[in-house]
Amino acid sequence: MEVRISGTHFPLETLGPGRRLGVWFQGCSLACAGCMSRHTWAARGGTSRHVDELLELWREALDGGAEGLTVSGGEPLQQPDALAELLAGAAGLRNARAGRGPEGGRAPADLLVYTGYEPAEWTERQERALAGADAVVTGRFRVAEPTRLVWRGSANQRIRPRTALGAVRYAPHLEREATGARLQAVVTPGAGAGRGMGLRLYGVPLRGELARAERALRGTGVSLRDASWRP
Numbered sequence: 001m002e003v004r005i006s007g008t009h010f011p012l013e014t015l016g017p018g019r020r021l022g023v024w025f026q027g028c029s030l031a032c033a034g035c036m037s038r039h040t041w042a043a044r045g046g047t048s049r050h051v052d053e054l055l056e057l058w059r060e061a062l063d064g065g066a067e068g069l070t071v072s073g074g075e076p077l078q079q080p081d082a083l084a085e086l087l088a089g090a091a092g093l094r095n096a097r098a099g100r101g102p103e104g105g106r107a108p109a110d111l112l113v114y115t116g117y118e119p120a121e122w123t124e125r126q127e128r129a130l131a132g133a134d135a136v137v138t139g140r141f142r143v144a145e146p147t148r149l150v151w152r153g154s155a156n157q158r159i160r161p162r163t164a165l166g167a168v169r170y171a172p173h174l175e176r177e178a179t180g181a182r183l184q185a186v187v188t189p190g191a192g193a194g195r196g197m198g199l200r201l202y203g204v205p206l207r208g209e210l211a212r213a214e215r216a217l218r219g220t221g222v223s224l225r226d227a228s229w230r231p
């Protein structure tokens with residue numbers, strides 16, 4: 001099955017516990033004010049990939065010691081069938097390895113999904129799509145409700161474990177405030193001729209953190225064009 005994505009990254013270290021594979025779905029119609037990922041809104045933007053290609057990345061990430069998969073966006077539940085296939089395949093690969101015994105004493109890798117929808121809004125199809133998720137972070141980003149809770153952008157957002165593995169993995173973090181870095185910066189080649197370099201920021205910033213980072217960069221002579229958080 002084809003899926004439109006905005007991007008992938010490994011190792012991702014700011015959206016869930018440990019070193020993870022991050023997959024960002026493309027397309028979100030929820031349009032939260034203050035969203036830092038406006039480049040993921042257009043349903044026909046990003047790139048089309050086959051779910052099997054993403055599962056190959058997951059296989060490679062597991063080989064590289066991945067402790068989890070984080071699916072974010074964009075809005076993963078706006079491509080529910082592709083999400084279901086990705087999670088089912090990822091769980092299958094993870095379980096096959098777990099069946100061979102713990103690797104280096106590590107627990108099995110967990111599958112985490114971010115969605116802007118609340119559970120009460122999920123359709124049956126969306127609920128089914130999350131069958132393979134060990135935990136889900138739910139709720140719109142609300143710019144007026146800042147938070148220091150780890151891996152969340154606003155105070156209304158909840159981590160909801162859905163499996164025994166998810167309960168064990170996320171219990172220590174449900175009400176925990178972030179202590180380490182909340183953002184991970186990755187420099188990429190620019191898109192197109194004369195576009196300079198690209199900068200990807202993964203994670204959830206504190207209020208005002210993106211503006212501060214932009215000012216700090218400007219102070220070193222680096223200016224950002226087309227920042228994804230600017231309307």
Ligand code: SF4
Pocket residue numbers: 028029030031032035036037038040073074075115116117140141
């Ligand atoms: S914060 Fe998430 S749910 Fe809200 S508009 Fe941005 S991508 Fe969509």
